[in-house]
Amino acid sequence: MRSRPLRLLGAGSLLLTLAFSLESCFTERQNEGAQLYAAHCSSCHGDQGQGLERLIPPVAAADYIAQHRAELPCLVRKGMQGDIVVNGIHYNQIMPGHEDLTDSQITNLLNFLQTNWGNTNQSYTIRETSELLGHCNGSDGQ
Known part of the structure; x- marks a missing residue:
């Protein structure tokens, strides 16, 4: 009779330990998107996504982000060049790609x-990002 409460106590402790372990796992990646933006994007697009005058488009309140959802993963991975219109303004600068980012990092960044x-757009799943990256042969499966 005594062993049953001890087993339940042991199982409860194990579940509690697992819960704290999982929480720390997710907590470490919780702000990854902001960190990736700061490391890879802010030098051009600004620390608040404001862009640079008429040279580099904003990502803050940008209609382009909502209108080109399916293209964004490949744009991050491969970069782009040529004319684009963001919030009614034309931009024509080269954006470098970020081949060093994993699919999951691109997901978190986006x-x-x-x-x-x-x-205020819908979030991506890693599966969706990987599928969209497949269109430009850019998925690394990670």
């Missing part, structure tokens, strides 16, 4: 952009 600075 989700940061989708939900901050006046952007």
Whole structure:
């Protein structure tokens, strides 16, 4: 009779330990999108996504982000060049790609952009990002 409560106590402790372990795992990646933006994007697009005058488009409150959802993962991975229109303004600068980012990092980066600075768009899943990256042979499966 005594062993049953001890087993339940042991199982409860194990579950509690697992819960704290999982929480720290997710907590470490919780702000990854913001960190990736700061490391890879802010030098051009600004620390608040404001862009640079008529040279570099904003990502804050940017209609382009909502209108080109399916293209954004490849744009981050491969970069782009040529004319684009963001919030009614034409931009024509080269944007370098970020081949060094994993699919999950691109997902977190894009989700940061989708939900901050006046952007209220649907978040990506890693599966969706990987599928969209497949269109430009850019998925690394990670």
